[in-house]
């Protein structure tokens with residue numbers, strides 16, 4: 359008899375009728391209905407993130423096709439982050455028309471990169487897999503799909519290009535930082551208005567989201583077995599590791615704030631509200 363067998367016998371002897379708990383966490387794949395032993399509102403985060411992502415996609419679609427009121431001039435220099443950098447002939451704030459052949463909304467040209475970065479983000483993948491595809495709905499909950507191929511087939515295999523989108527994301531974070539600097543420009547010189555603060559917060563949140571990326575952390579600390587031989591990378595890896603656990607928070611904050619920044623520019627450009635200048 360093994361050591362564990364002795365323990366089992368001992369427990370059984372002292373508890374003649376031990377309570378038994380049927381273990382059926384998650385049930386079977388392709389089950390007819392949700393089955394779980396989880397208590398509480400396990401579905402609430404999925405519902406909240408699903409609603410949030412849906413609303414943002416609706417707003418972003420409207421903004422991308424709006425093709426107007428995305429720039430505030432006349433003593434201000436605010437460009438909506440959905441339209442930055444503005445490269446086409448339809449832009450109103452620049453003479454640097456690189457893509458003059460593009461006749462549609464310039465946002466449609468720009469959003470491929472930040473949109474691709476967000477769509478392939480590890481966090482957002484988890485969110486939309488759970489909220490929209492129920493694959494799975496949550497940990498320990500029945501998987502409704504009969505088959506599972508992970509991210510090994512088209513189209514989900516495309517999510518593996520996330521690490522390459524990261525390089526574009528760094529460029530865009532730099533551009534949005536430049537836009538935040540331009541937001542200090544006023545007709546009489548430099549100053550700070552409400553829009554300036556909104557643009558600064560937007561740039562900070564974009565950097566936090568971009569640098570807390572899991573691919574960024576791997577870029578800094580991966581591919582090495584001996585940190586003592588790569589002190590610079592180790593330094594960056596330690597710094598990134600501080601913000602990386604909060605990536606989900608930065609993903610949401612930056613998402614909401616980029617929409618808010620665009621809406622603020624839209625309202626000021628429309629003349630609906632006035633942009634107050636503090637000094």
Ligand code: FES
Pocket residue numbers: 475479480481482520567568570571572573574605
């Ligand atoms: S994992 Fe979310 S941006 Fe890279």
